[in-house]
Amino acid sequence: MSKVKKRIKPTKEQAQELNRLLDAVMEAGHTSDLYCDCELCQVLAEQAELMGYRTDSTIKRPSEKWDRRKQVYERKRQIDVVEMANLAGQGLTSAEIGEKMYRSKGYISKLAKEFDIKIFTKKER
Known part of the structure; x- marks a missing residue:
C-alpha cells in the first residue's frame, strides 16, 4: 500500500x-x-502548495477536449x-414534445423559458 502524505496544519501566520x-x-x-497565470494567482497557488492544499503550484491550461x-453540447x-x-407550433404540450424528442419535461420547460417559446398546457381540439 502506498503511503498517503499527511497534511500538516498550517500555522497562524501561514x-x-x-x-x-x-x-488580493x-x-x-x-x-x-x-x-489564470498572473503573478497574484501564481503566488497564491505556490502558497497553497506550501501549506499542503495543492499538489503542484503550476496552473495548467485545460485541454482542447x-x-x-x-x-458539441451547444450544437445539440x-x-x-x-x-x-416546430413541435410547439403544432400545438403539442411539453409532455408530448418530450416524448417525441426523447427528452425530459423539465429540459423542455427550461429551454422554452430560456428562449421564450410558447408551449400549450392543454391540447386544444
Missing part, C-alpha cells in the same frame, strides 16, 4: 498570508478564472430548440 493572498486575488477580480465537448442544444419550436 493562514493569514493565504487569506491576504485570497483577498478577489480585489483583482480573478475569481471565476480557473486558469473540453472546448470540443462544450461546442440548438438543434433541440429548433425541433422543440
Whole structure:
C-alpha cells in the first residue's frame, strides 16, 4: 500500500498570508478564472502548495477536449430548440414534445423559458 502524505496544519501566520493572498486575488477580480497565470494567482497557488492544499503550484491550461465537448453540447442544444419550436407550433404540450424528442419535461420547460417559446398546457381540439 502506498503511503498517503499527511497534511500538516498550517500555522497562524501561514493562514493569514493565504487569506491576504485570497483577498488580493478577489480585489483583482480573478475569481471565476480557473486558469489564470498572473503573478497574484501564481503566488497564491505556490502558497497553497506550501501549506499542503495543492499538489503542484503550476496552473495548467485545460485541454482542447473540453472546448470540443462544450461546442458539441451547444450544437445539440440548438438543434433541440429548433425541433422543440416546430413541435410547439403544432400545438403539442411539453409532455408530448418530450416524448417525441426523447427528452425530459423539465429540459423542455427550461429551454422554452430560456428562449421564450410558447408551449400549450392543454391540447386544444
